[in-house]
Amino acid sequence: MPVVNIVIGENYYNKDPRSSDLGGRIVSESISLMAALGFEKFTFKKLAEHIDSTEASIYRYFDNKLKLLLYLTTSYWAWIEYMIDIKTHHLDAPEEKMKMILRVLCHLETPPEALEVPGMDITTLRKVVVNESDKTYLTKQVDEINRQGLFKGFKRLCHKISVVITAINPHYQYPHTLSSMLLETANQQGFFAEHLPSLTEVSTKSKDSLEQQLYRFLKLTVTKMLT
Secondary structure, eight states: OOBOOOOOOGGGOSSOGGGSHHHHHHHHHHHHHHHHHOTTTOOHHHHHHHTTOOHHHHHTTOSSHHHHHHHHHHHHHHHHHHHHHHHHTTOOSHHHHHHHHHHHHTTOSSOGGGSBBTTBOHHHHHHHHHHHGGGGTSSTTHHHHHHTTTTHHHHHHHHHHHHHHHHHOTTOSOHHHHHHHHHHHHHHHHHHHHHOGGGOSOOTTSSSOHHHHHHHHHHHHHHHHHO
């Protein structure tokens, strides 16, 4: 099984969680616990009990749970970027690259378990990103977080997609706008289908999977926008 080594910058943590067994357990178990409890009910006290450690030990790695969430979401975006790179490097036509990007965003390509990230269950991590990632920037701290460079991974991924958009239509005026919208929509509409179904036609009751429905919607959106 291929192993992906995701490197996250030191400004996300106090001590690199990859440097010890405890750090690895903090990351892996925080994913499952946050997916189960939600960000609001997740606490370092609960995580410490879950991994049979102490709150003080967790604080040695992360300042607070928002920094931990930023670390997790950035890891996910780095995984998506890696998937886009390996799935599009052999494609020349930007239109084909865009189709593949959308398939990656919708998890229609290589299943997460086919590319192992040590200490991270990508399927569960995606649930955390879908349910909680908005909370990394819908906060009064957003400008300070941005100054610290903690959205850099998401911005880099957004720019990578915008380059393909511009290659398809050099005259399109909003490549970064469309790119960030695609990234958000790939998660948000699935969330709506699960919890607020009146806000979307993407449906959990369809014979097609949410991923297939999302891909069709995103592909139609891109086609309409860029032609």
